[in-house]
């Protein structure tokens with residue numbers, strides 16, 4: 001209880017176009033689905049010409065395949081669909097925008113660049129694996145002799161993206177390989193404070 005703390009911090013939020021939040025909300029629906037299936041809750045949608053052409057979520061546990069991230073799941077759907085991808089071209093995603101709840105990892109960021117993604121919007125940073133600046137700037141700062149760079153911008157529904165990951169990991173602690181000894185309550189508490197975005 002911090003009396004006098006009710007001044008509105010929302011003003012500090014960057015002004016974000018509502019359409020981006022709408023698409024990110026759709027990505028968050030997929031993250032919720034991942035959570036419901038006990039997957040690390042990351043979801044995404046790909047948008048082309050103002051409509052969603054693919055939506056997907058992480059399926060790494062289900063398929064026992066660490067490459068089955070939401071982005072690659074959706075890309076598989078897009079490329080295999082003859083209406084969405086009528087012919088094989090070098091950059092099949094050049095008119096397509098990605099909304100994903102967590103910064104793409106290095107693997108996905110690289111795949112997106114190779115396929116010519118137009119632009120990426122993400123929710124929270126991926127401190128351990130992020131390929132759009134947090135660990136490595138695969139999207140732009142890493143020079144590539146052929147593939148064009150793309151812009152990746154975070155902060156869209158960032159708090160929701162962080163909180164759903166925490167909800168997953170809080171639950172995870174109670175399953176897993178640990179012995180059936182009740183954990184101290186403190187380790188199970190769902191933290192709700194959101195750290196400020198670290199700028200690099």
Ligand SMILES: [Zn+2]
Nearest residue numbers: 069104105108
């Ligand atoms: Zn990934």
